[in-house]
Structure formats: structure tokens, C-alpha cells
Amino acid sequence: MEQSHGLLIILSGPSGAGKGTLCQELLRQLPDLKYSVSMTTRSSRPGEVDGIHYFFREKAEFEALINGDELLEWAQFCDNYYGTPRFAVEQAIQAGQDVILEIEIQGALQVKKRFPQGVFTFIVPPSMDVLAERIHKRGTESEEVIQKRLATAIQELEYVSEYDYVVINDEVPAAVDKLKSILVAEKCRVKRKPFVFKGEAI
């Protein structure tokens, strides 16, 4: 009754939902969980390191990877590309390792088409006010960009129906506990078990 493949956990949701914080905390608490580093064409923010937080790449290079089908998903968001290198994720999953993807909604929907057995989790803020506050607090973008992000976030909430799970990110520890429970539960799902019972050893 061993699980042959790892789980691919997709943490997604609108900008400002706090999925990045939840992802970091999960990785801290679950050392065996592998973070899939995304690739992006956006500029790095203060403190972000290439290869750790993102692979920061030029537009031309990114587009070449799209054309070569070397990305598990990619999306354009606020005039930048975001994507996930395909090979590293597939290799880890097949070796039985759990992988977490923290991605925007457009990317998540693409992963769902290519990898429907992923665990698709939608992170939402507890209220619209909190969402606006969180987006403002980042303080790294102009008011125009902030307003565009907020409008997009509100629209994006409707995509929840495409996901398996929804976790309200009110208090980080509680939300992280829910995500950990989702991982434990998914590992118990019958559809993920490759075993056959025939009156022999289990």
C-alpha cells in the first residue's frame, strides 16, 4: 500500500490572499516538501534572490521555453510572464517527493489540464478589506498597479470553483494547519493508492 508518486500541491488564489506566506510556513514545517521555483520576467523585489524566490529571466528567453514546451504552466500577469519549469517538478513527483507550486490562477488552470491529479488549493483573504489592505501594504508598486491588482483579485475569486479546496487565510497558523491536513488526507485518498486486494498480503 505504498504511494508510488508524490503529490503536486498547487497553492493559488488572488494576489493579496497571502499564499506566499502560507507556502513559506508550510515549507518550514514540512522539510520534505519541495518548493518548485517559478520563473518570471518581472523585476526582483528587495530581498528576492534568483534561483531561490524565482528564476528571473529575460522575456526572449522565457518565450523560447514556452515554444519548446518546457514549462508546466505559464501566464502573463501585469505585463510579466510567470511560469514553472516542467522537468524538475515531474522528476520529483515520480521519485515520490511532494512538490508545492505557488502560482497565479492562470497558471494553476494550465497545470490542472496537464496534471489533473494535483491538489488544487485556492487561498482567499478573510474579507475584501483585508485583501485591499494587504495589496497596499506591499508598497512596491504605484497606486495604478495596486488598483489594477485589486480589481483582478476580485474577478479572480470566481475561479474558486475550478479548485479542489479553499482555505481562508485569516490566521496564518490556522490556515497552515488546514493545508497540512489537506496533504495528510490526500495521501489517504483511495484513488491515489495503487494497491489491489486479492486476499493476499495488504
Add this chain to the structure above:
Amino acid sequence: MEQSHGLLIILSGPSGAGKGTLCQELLRQLPDLKYSVSMTTRSSRPGEVDGIHYFFREKAEFEALINGDELLEWAQFCDNYYGTPRFAVEQAIQAGQDVILEIEIQGALQVKKRFPQGVFTFIVPPSMDVLAERIHKRGTESEEVIQKRLATAIQELEYVSEYDYVVINDEVPAAVDKLKSILVAEKCRVKRKPFVFKGEAI
């Protein structure tokens, strides 16, 4: 984003899997979880109390309830009837209370037809040897009955494919933690959420 209905958790599996122990431990740890008392025509074992462990009823009375469609499920097992009164379960679920059913496999499959949104969990022993040992340990039945139970249990393992989750009952605390995680995860499932996002309050 409130959940309107409680969950119906079905704990099932072959005789000797230890589902009774797990059920008791879950109820101890989760005081809000409501135990659905089953009805049976079998004799009470030492220590069992009518209305607490089972409703012990005569065959004729049980058959009248079957005919009146007043049971959510019923099954015949080792020449006895087992069943679940329908009304109490449905009332609790609709009031938002979580209910746990600990039932035999035949009964669980009936519940699945009537209540497919239940959380169907299959409990299995860690090995065939442990299964045989547990059935022997009960010591309340003749060797013939024990052998019949064991043969049935082995056959019943194949029904796992009808369930949502499978939990190996090796160590009770670990199995209980898995069941608790399954409950938390199921409460996060999008398909169980009655909300609609329309750019308004979440």
C-alpha cells in the same frame, strides 16, 4: 463562506480492522462529533448498553423499520441485522452537526447510494496476521464464527475501491490523526461550500 450542513463521516471496513476503537477515540477527541447509534438484532456483548453502543431490537421490529423505510442503511451480517435510524442522522446533518457512522461494508454501500456526499472511509488492518489476531482476541464467538468472519473480512477488503479514503489502522493515535485531518480537509473542499463570489463580501 459558512458551511450550511454537517458532514456525515462513514467509518467502515472489514471486521477486525479496529474501526470501533478509532471511532471511540475520535469521539473522545472531538466532543462536537455526534455518534450515530446503530440498531442491531444481535445479542449484546458484555459491557454493551442499549441506546449507547447499539439499539438492541428484536428481528420482527427491525424488519418493520426496513419496510417503513425508516433506516438510512441496513445489512444482514452473521445472521443478524445491523442498521442506522434515518431521522436522527438527517436532522443532525441539516443542523450543521457532524455525524459519524461506524458500520459494516454492506451498510456503507447503501448509505453511499442515499447520501453520496458522505465521507466514506475504509479502515484496514496493517496485515492479514493482525486481522486474524484481532478477530480471535474478541473471544466472544465460536471458532466457526471466527473463521467465517475472517473469510468475510478478506473478501471485503476488495470493497476499498468504493470508498473515498483508506486509513491503515496500525497505530491508533496515527490513524486517529489521519481521520481528523480528513475531516478538516473535507470541510475545505470547494464542492461543500455554498458560497458565490461576485465581487462582494466573501
